[in-house]
Every structure is written in C-alpha cells, then in structure tokens.
Amino acid sequence: MPLSVCVSTEVDDVSEGLSYGYYDESCPQAEETVRQQVERIYGIHGNSAVSFTRNIFHDCSVQGCDGSLLLDSLPGHAGEKDSDKNFGMRNYKYVNQMKEAVEQVCPGVVSCADILILSGRDGIAMLGGPHFQVKTGRKDTRNFSMNTADSELLPHDADVDAFLNKMASLNLNISQAVALAGAHTVGRTHCKHLVDRLYPTVDPTLDADYSLYLKKRCPTPTPDPKAVEYSRNDPITPMKFDNNYYKNVMEKKGLLRLDNELYLDARTKPYVEMMAEENDYFFEQFVQGISILSEHNVLIGSQGEIRKHCQWLD
Numbered sequence: 056m057p058l059s060v061c062v063s064t065e066v067d068d069v070s071e072g073l074s075y076g077y078y079d080e081s082c083p084q085a086e087e088t089v090r091q092q093v094e095r096i097y098g099i100h101g102n103s104a105v106s107f108t109r110n111i112f113h114d115c116s117v118q119g120c121d122g123s124l125l126l127d128s129l130p131g132h133a134g135e136k137d138s139d140k141n142f143g144m145r146n147y148k149y150v151n152q153m154k155e156a157v158e159q160v161c162p163g164v165v166s167c168a169d170i171l172i173l174s175g176r177d178g179i180a181m182l183g184g185p186h187f188q189v190k191t192g193r194k195d196t197r198n199f200s201m202n203t204a205d206s207e208l209l210p211h212d213a214d215v216d217a218f219l220n221k222m223a224s225l226n227l228n229i230s231q232a233v234a235l236a237g238a239h240t241v242g243r244t245h246c247k248h249l250v251d252r253l254y255p256t257v258d259p260t261l262d263a264d265y266s267l268y269l270k271k272r273c274p275t276p277t278p279d280p281k282a283v284e285y286s287r288n289d290p291i292t293p294m295k296f297d298n299n300y301y302k303n304v305m306e307k308k309g310l311l312r313l314d315n316e317l318y319l320d321a322r323t324k325p326y327v328e329m330m331a332e333e334n335d336y337f338f339e340q341f342v343q344g345i346s347i348l349s350e351h352n353v354l355i356g357s358q359g360e361i362r363k364h365c366q367w368l369d
C-alpha cells in the first residue's frame with residue numbers, strides 16, 4: 056500500500072505537541088541564537104552554564120517544564136525564586152537576556168520554557184558534557200508560587216528513598232536518576248547546606264580528611280549568610296561535566312547526604328560504580344534522563360502562552 060494512503064488520524068498540526076526542530080519554520084534561528092547567547096554569557100561567567108543546567112531540574116520538577124521558575128515574585132505573591140529550596144540558584148538574568156535576543160529575531164514565537172531547556176542543554180555541552188538534541192514546543196505558564204516549589208523540590212538533606220521516589224514520579228528509572236545526580240559534577244554548595252554533616256559531629260560516612268577540608272571551607276556551624284561560604288561540588292574538576300562526581304562519591308567525598316548515600320544504598324551503588332568506570336555510560340544515561348525530565352508535564356498548544364519577558368507576566 057502506498058504510504059500516502061496511510062492517513063494519520065492523529066492531530067496533524069505539529070504545533071500542538073513537542074517535536075525536534077519545532078521552530079524550524081517559525082523561527083529557524085531560535086536554537087542557534089540561544090546557543091550563541093550561552094557561549095557569550097559563558098565568556099562572562101563560566102558558572103552561568105552550571106546555573107542553566109540546574110534550571111532544568113528546578114523548573115521541570117515543579118509543575119512541569121513551563122517556565123514557572125523564571126517569574127519574579129509580585130507584591131503579595133511569592134514566586135518559586137523565593138523558595139528556600141531554590142537557595143543558591145543564580146544567573147536568572149541571563150535567561151532574560153537570551154529571551155531578548157530571541158525576541159529580536161522572532162518576536163512572540165519562542166517560549167521561555169523552551170529557552171530554559173535549550174540553554175540548559177547548551178550549558179551542559181559547554182561544560183564538556185554530552186551534546187544532544189531536545190524537543191521544543193513548550194508553552195509558558197501563568198501559574199507560579201513559592202509554596203509549590205516548597206512542596207515539590209526535595210530538601211538539601213534528602214535521602215536515597217526520597218530521591219528515588221521523586222525521580223520515579225518524574226518517570227525516571229534508577230540508572231537515569233543516578234545519572235542526573237551526576238550534575239553535581241559541577242558547581243558549588245553553600246555551607247548552609249553542608250554544616251549539618253560537619254557539626255556538632257562529623258558524619259561518620261564522610262571521608263575524614265575531606266571533612267577537615269570542608270571544615271576549613273565552612274569554619275562555623277552557623278555560616279554567615281552574607282559571606283557566601285561554599286565548597287565546590289567536585290573539587291577535582293569543578294567546572295567540567297564529567298564522571299568525576301562518581302569517583303568522589305566512591306571515596307566518600309559526596310557533598311550532600313544524597314551524593315554520599317548513592318554509594319551506600321544497594322539500589323544505586325552498582326550504577327555509581329558503572330558511571331565512575333565509564334564516562335560514556337554516564338553520558339548515555341544522563342541524556343536519557345534529562346530528555347525525559349525536559350518533557351515532564353509540559354504545556355502544549357493553547358494550554359500555555361509565549362511570554363514576552365521571562366521574568367514577568369504581561
């Protein structure tokens with residue numbers, strides 16, 4: 056039977072769903088413009104690429120990938136940025152700049168939710184991580200609240216159970232979940248999130264020498280919030296997206312409770328070992344995981360809008 060006879064009964068308007076190259080006709084420069092911006096901004100602040108990576112997790116796991124993270128709080132309405140679970144998130148202003156650059160070439164076409172995902176994807180590649188394609192076509196939400204972020208994001212001292220449950224709720228299996236935690240191969244953690252493993256007594260599962268180093272980074276149990284005290288997530292290759300995270304974890308040098316416990320829990324330990332052993336396996340599972348995450352609960356078609364500014368509702 057000739058193919059042309061197979062008339063699809065599905066919605067034939069591709070604008071109704073996510074697809075690769077969704078903007079190929081409506082804004083062919085969209086992906087390249089974001090990529091150039093990520094590169095430009097990386098030249099100003101290398102850590103911006105780290106922020107763009109984390110944005111994917113913090114937008115997509117709260118309500119879905121709908122750009123809710125990017126909206127500024129309003130008088131009388133606290134947004135996600137004000138949630139304590141988003142403490143340490145930074146460089147939002149650069150996403151706004153990317154949106155401005157995209158608006159210059161195609162006004163009103165490309166969503167903030169997509170720009171967030173594209174910049175995260177490009178940030179990962181800039182840091183030496185995997186290069187991969189992502190689908191686009193997400194729409195932006197008008198709903199955002201601190202309370203939703205408070206309840207959807209895990210606390211800094213989450214354990215493996217909480218982590219795997221959360222990841223399963225996002226349709227991620229254990230190897231993909233362990234791979235996503237590997238994003239902690241870059242960036243930093245503030246002392247506020249570390250001191251409970253150091254004071255009053257050191258967590259016995261933490262490497263003893265490393266705990267001394269961390270105590271130097273975080274000399275008091277109550278860090279001065281203004282002093283910006285932190286430790287690098289991966290002291291060996293802090294700005295390189297590689298599998299060194301898993302090597303640290305195997306040496307009991309995982310920073311957060313979760314990082315450390317991934318090697319202590321029988322469900323996750325084999326994956327830590329495999330990812331420490333083989334960077335390609337880490338990258339493969341990470342790409343699978345981040346792709347699923349980046350399509351979580353998206354708004355499509357008329358379910359959402361294309362915001363003019365990522366930080367404000369019109």
Ligand code: HEM
Pocket residue numbers: 105106108109111112142143144145209210211212213218221235236238239241242243244245246248288311313
């Ligand atoms: C659900 C488990 C997770 C928990 C509890 C968690 C928690 C944290 C915490 C507490 C920090 C340090 C924040 C600070 O003190 O500044 C952090 C940093 C970071 N997280 Fe996670 N995280 C999780 C999963 C993920 C995932 C899945 C990704 C990405 C795919 C990710 C990406 C990052 C990045 C890139 C940083 C460094 C941020 C920077 O340097 O600005 N995390 N995470």
Ligand SMILES: [Ca+2]
Pocket residue numbers: 240241289291292293294295296297298299300
């Ligand atoms: Ca690294």
